[in-house]
Amino acid sequence: MSHKVNLDKLDYQIIQEMMENAEISYADLGKKLFVSGGTIHVRIKKLEEVGIVKGTKLSVDLKALGYDVIAFIGIYLEKSSLYDTVAKDLRKIPEIVRLNYTTGNYSMFAEVVCKDIQQLRFVLHDELQKIKGIERTETFISLDESFSRNVIASGE
Amino acid sequence: MSHKVNLDKLDYQIIQEMMENAEISYADLGKKLFVSGGTIHVRIKKLEEVGIVKGTKLSVDLKALGYDVIAFIGIYLEKSSLYDTVAKDLRKIPEIVRLNYTTGNYSMFAEVVCKDIQQLRFVLHDELQKIKGIERTETFISLDESFSRNVIASGE
DNA sequence: ATTGAAAGAGTCTCAGT
DNA sequence: ACTGAGACTCTTTCAAT
Numbered sequence: 303m304s305h306k307v308n309l310d311k312l313d314y315q316i317i318q319e320m321m322e323n324a325e326i327s328y329a330d331l332g333k334k335l336f337v338s339g340g341t342i343h344v345r346i347k348k349l350e351e352v353g354i355v356k357g358t359k360l361s362v363d364l365k366a367l368g369y370d371v372i373a374f375i376g377i378y379l380e381k382s383s384l385y386d387t388v389a390k391d392l393r394k395i396p397e398i399v400r401l402n403y404t405t406g407n408y409s410m411f412a413e414v415v416c417k418d419i420q421q422l423r424f425v426l427h428d429e430l431q432k433i434k435g436i437e438r439t440e441t442f443i444s445l446d447e448s449f450s451r452n453v454i455a456s457g458e
Numbered sequence: 459m460s461h462k463v464n465l466d467k468l469d470y471q472i473i474q475e476m477m478e479n480a481e482i483s484y485a486d487l488g489k490k491l492f493v494s495g496g497t498i499h500v501r502i503k504k505l506e507e508v509g510i511v512k513g514t515k516l517s518v519d520l521k522a523l524g525y526d527v528i529a530f531i532g533i534y535l536e537k538s539s540l541y542d543t544v545a546k547d548l549r550k551i552p553e554i555v556r557l558n559y560t561t562g563n564y565s566m567f568a569e570v571v572c573k574d575i576q577q578l579r580f581v582l583h584d585e586l587q588k589i590k591g592i593e594r595t596e597t598f599i600s601l602d603e604s605f606s607r608n609v610i611a612s613g614e
Numbered sequence: 615a616t617t618g619a620a621a622g623a624g625t626c627t628c629a630g631t
Numbered sequence: 632a633c634t635g636a637g638a639c640t641c642t643t644t645c646a647a648t
Contacts (some may be wrong), residue, residue, distance in 0.1 A: 307522075315472045320516035321538075323567045324480070326625060338634050343626065347589055360476035361512040366463075367473070374530075374560065374567055376598075389604040396579070400606045404530065404598040411530055411598055442532075442567055448545040448557040453525055453571045455518075483641060494617050499643070 307352045309457060311402075312337065316345055317455040320337070324358040364415060370443040371416040377436055384435035385409065386425035391433045397425045408440070463508045465613060468493065472501055473611040480514040485551070516593040520571060528600040531582075532564035533592055540591035541565065547589045553581045564596070 315335050319326065328339035328346075335342070349355040364372075379388060385403055392412060394397050401415040417420040426441060469492050475482065484495035484502075488527055491498070505511040520528075535544060548554050549570060556569040572578040582597060 310539055313492060316570075317516065317518060322515065324514040324516045328626095329624075336510055339625085340515055340627090340635070343484075343632055344633080347626095352520055352522065356517040356519055357563050358480040358514045359478065359517050360473065360480045362473060362608075363509055363512055364609065366508065366510045367609070367611060368613075372558070374558075393605055397469060397542075399609060401604040402528070402598075402600040403602040403604060404600050406598040409490065410604075411600070440562060442558075442560040442562040443569070444558040444560050444566060445574050446559040448559060448566075450556045452518075453523070453550050453555060455523060457524075484643095485641075495642085496644090497616055500615075503643095540621070 307354070309349075309354075312341075314347055314350060314457065315347065317349065317380070318452075320346075320358075321452040344362055345433040353408070363366055368417050369415050370404045371414075371419055371422050372447070373414045373416070375408040375412040375414060375430075376440040377412060378407075378438050379409040380435050380437045381453060388433060389434045395425060395429045397421065397429075462600065463510070465505075465510075468497075469501055469505060470611045472498060473505065474537055474608075476502075476514075477608040477611065493551045524573050525571050527575055527578050528603070529570045529571060529572070529578055530598040530600070531568040531586075532596040532598075533564040533566040534563075534594050535567060536559075536593045544589060544591045551581060553577065553585075555574050 312335060314330065319331060319334070320410045324336075328342040333340040346355060350357075359369065377388075379385065388410070388454045389401055389403075392401055392410075397414050397416050398412050399415050403409070404410045414422065414425055422441075422443070426439070430436065430439060461567070469489060475487060475490070484492075484498040488495040488498045500512060526531055533544075535541065544566070545557055548566075553570050553572050555571050558567045559565070560567045561613075563580065570578065570581055570604050572581065578597075580601070586592065586595060
């Protein structure tokens with residue numbers, strides 16, 4: 303459980319700004335938010351210490367990298383108690399980049415990223431069929447990503 | 459369309475490493491990959507120029523930020539031609555962080571991030587019901603995220 | 615293309631407020 | 632808690648290979 307930390311407007315502004323672009327310098331971000339670069343530095347250090355900021359990641363264009371196919375897979379389990387073992391098996395498939403245990407129709411929800419439809423076919427027909435405990439799956443291939451963005455960082 | 463660029467093993471290794479941690483210095487990454495820091499710099503500049511690398515983003519712990527609820531929404535449209543107008547309306551709901559146009563059961567697939575169940579209820583019952591063109595929706599609340607990770611950067 | 619070194623820019627620390 | 636300046640580290644450029 304994450305014990306509540308009190309963040310002020312400046313903290314949220316820093317997070318908001320750097321979720322989109324982490325390359326901005328402390329001095330420049332400070333100018334933008336009307337504080338010194340030193341203050342930005344102190345705040346970010348605090349946000350790292352309390353675990354809100356986990357680091358920075360390279361933002362990569364998947365299409366440009368050759369990954370043209372994104373799909374979502376709804377997974378029905380034979381028994382919901384099989385969740386952990388099936389999750390462990392799904393983790394071994396590198397094309398599956400995300401797995402959630404969900405309420406509703408499906409027991410689990412997976413996101414797959416593949417280079418092409420042939421690779422997706424392989425994941426669905428070969429890799430997934432091997433896994434014991436999956437009753438059936440439903441696949442939703444993304445034809446277009448309308449948008450993808452960050453949450454709004456604010457205290458309400 | 460992204461015209462193919464020839465990447466070698468070193469390019470893929472740099473991407474792989476920095477997708478996970480973009481804070482490592484060029485000198486340190488160079489040591490790890492047995493080249494100079496200057497070479498890392500040249501490669502990253504190339505990857506930026508060809509549009510594979512889009513920048514760096516702050517990695518934030520959503521739970522620690524107060525966002526405890528992730529849900530997926532399958533959306534049935536009255537007519538699939540309504541895609542664009544509905545997408546435009548969904549974009550106005552800040553809690554919806556991602557929207558895909560998909561094959562299969564649903565016409566669209568949305569991901570929502572909320573502070574609590576009350577906020578999710580508000581998005582589902584108030585915000586979503588206002589939008590013209592949505593026939594019905596199915597919601598899958600994530601009870602647990604088993605894993606979330608990057609694709610493998612490699613040329614096969 | 616890669617390297618190593620110099621120049622420039624950014625981060626980090628700290629004493630003062 | 633914020634600031635500004637100094638110390639330190641990293642990025643960026645470039646001449647040589």
